[in-house]
Amino acid sequence: MSTFCDNINNAGLFDLGFKGPAFTLKRGSMWERLDKFIVNDCWLFQFLLTSVTHLSLAGSDHRPPLISITSSELSSTPTPFGYLNMWSSHTLFSKTISDLWKDISHPDPLVKVSLLQFKTSKALRKWSWEAFGNVLTNVSDAEKEVINLE
Structure with a gap:
């Protein structure tokens, strides 16, 4: 060798x-x-x-x-995908995931899992932006408000 x-x-x-x-x-x-x-x-x-x-x-x-x-x-x-716990409390979260997964099929299970991961992360990024806006800016603004109230 x-x-x-x-x-x-x-x-x-x-x-x-x-x-x-x-x-x-x-x-x-x-x-x-x-x-x-x-x-x-x-x-x-x-x-x-x-x-x-x-x-x-x-x-x-x-x-x-x-x-x-x-x-x-x-x-x-691209930034790494990160799941936000607040998503699961949104009324459209489960429907968004189930609708997305219905459209993904492939005979090879490894390819299917890869497609599910890629398409789910892409769709959730878009959905999160539409449902919650810029989360980092919203959190930063809320923290500033709390500091100003103190």
């Missing part, structure tokens, strides 16, 4: 690494990492924000890798 790694280094290639579980294959009690994404410096320069994620086991002995490729020319990255 060291000869393989030495040859990769001598060729100026890099393993992108990964997020998630360390191993991608389970055979009985044995775990192994089979999937590696190897790139050169030109790739890294062009696609600086490339990432690899090992997905979960679902009906298989193999964790499929998901590679996200983003050009370094994109200056802004």
